[in-house]
Amino acid sequence: MSKLRVATPLLAILPLLAACGGRITVHVVADEAAAEAVNDLEVQFIPFDRDSLFAVIVGQAATPEPTIPxxxxxxxxxxxxxxxxxxxxxxxxxxxxxxxxxxxxxxxxxxxxxxxxxxxxxxxxxxxxxxxxxxxxxxxxxxxxxxxxxxxxxxxxxxxxxxxxxEEAAFVGYGDIEDDLLMALGQEVMADTTDADGVAWASAPGGPWWVHARVNTAAGELYWNVMVDGASEDTLRLVPGNAELRQGVRQRC
Missing domain, CATH: 1.10.287 (Helix Hairpins)
Incomplete structure (x- = not known):
């Protein structure tokens, strides 16, 4: 897939950045009933909606995405x-x-x-x-x-x-596409690892940002891609309620 075909529709997912800066704090809890914080988990802070980018790439792939029987x-x-x-x-x-x-x-x-x-x-x-x-x-x-x-x-x-x-064929140019987006935004993907209390943070200028993390549980994979407008004094809680629960064959691949 060429970069030119993908880049044009991606202009629509470029967020308008606010001028303010500051800090985004995240608290990851995999089981709210047991108040089970998740430690040693990578949390990414991304200045664009990666899922929207994936959807564009999948939609323009040379062959349809494989279906599972x-x-x-x-x-x-x-x-x-x-x-x-x-x-x-x-x-x-x-x-x-x-x-x-x-x-x-x-x-x-x-x-x-x-x-x-x-x-x-x-x-x-x-x-x-x-x-x-x-x-x-x-x-x-x-x-x-x-x-x-x-x-x-x-x-x-x-x-x-x-x-x-x-996926290897469809996403072959993903790295270059992401680099172009980050250059257009004047931002970079940031990451932090949760501490013993399940807390991670990043100094995130402007906004919006998408907070991304994933963790395997007995019920399946909890997948977060949560948008925040920008820095806030409030802590963003990543809990099962605002995660996508991924189960089935794809979750095992």
């Missing part, structure tokens, strides 16, 4: 359901084991002739039975997930090769 997508969704079932069983099993460890620590500090010792000892026995049942359930769930994953893997690998080959 519907039955393979359905199999991938089923595989994700099996993975979730295994993850839930694993979590329940770990919770029981944590309770057993806690009781063991308490028993070590009690007189084995005391009423409290007997109560905790009986409770431990009940949990031991529960742990055995959950262990069998989690193993069965894992075996079911693993079997389906292995059955799908060859087809997934094959379609991923096709997709990778198409």
């Amino acid at each position: 519907a039955d393979l997508e359905e199999a991938s969704r089923t595989e994700q359901e099996y993975r979730d079932r295994w993850s839930t069983a694993e979590s329940s099993w770990n919770n029981v084991r944590d309770s057993m460890r806690s009781i063991t620590a308490q028993l070590d500090n009690l007189d084995d002739r005391s009423v409290e010792y007997r109560r905790l000892f009986d409770q431990f026995g009940d949990l031991e039975d529960r742990e055995g049942a959950l262990n069998r359930q989690r193993q069965a769930a894992f075996d079911e997930f693993s079997e389906l994953q292995q059955a799908n893997q060859q087809r997934v690998d094959s379609i991923c090769i096709v997709i990778d080959s198409w």
Whole structure:
């Protein structure tokens, strides 16, 4: 694909830059319920909408973007359901084991002739039975997930090769196109890595900016491409609610 064909429609995605400068602060949380901050994650601050650029390139590609067979997508969704079932069983099993460890620590500090010792000892026995049942359930769930994953893997690998080959051809000039855009804007792509609290920031003059990050979770990939007008005293929170959840075969390629 030539740069000339792509560059003209891209004039429409060049943002109008504000004159002010300052700082954009980002807080990344992958699980709001658990307040799970994401550390050591690269966050990019981009002075144009990269997704719009991708859409233009895809629309002008010499050949259509490869499609994924519907039955393979359905199999991938089923595989994700099996993975979730295994993850839930694993979590329940770990919770029981944590309770057993806690009781063991308490028993070590009690007189084995005391009423409290007997109560905790009986409770431990009940949990031991529960742990055995959950262990069998989690193993069965894992075996079911693993079997389906292995059955799908060859087809997934094959379609991923096709997709990778198409993207390599379609996006061959992407680096030059991005360089031209950045030169026209008088800006550059900036990046920072989140700290232990899930916080990253950049000194971002003008605006708007698009904050880009992605992180894999048990449910799939969280993909953020969030526009901010410019520097603000408010922290931008990247949470599942303002992310695109990417699942299925493409997320695995």
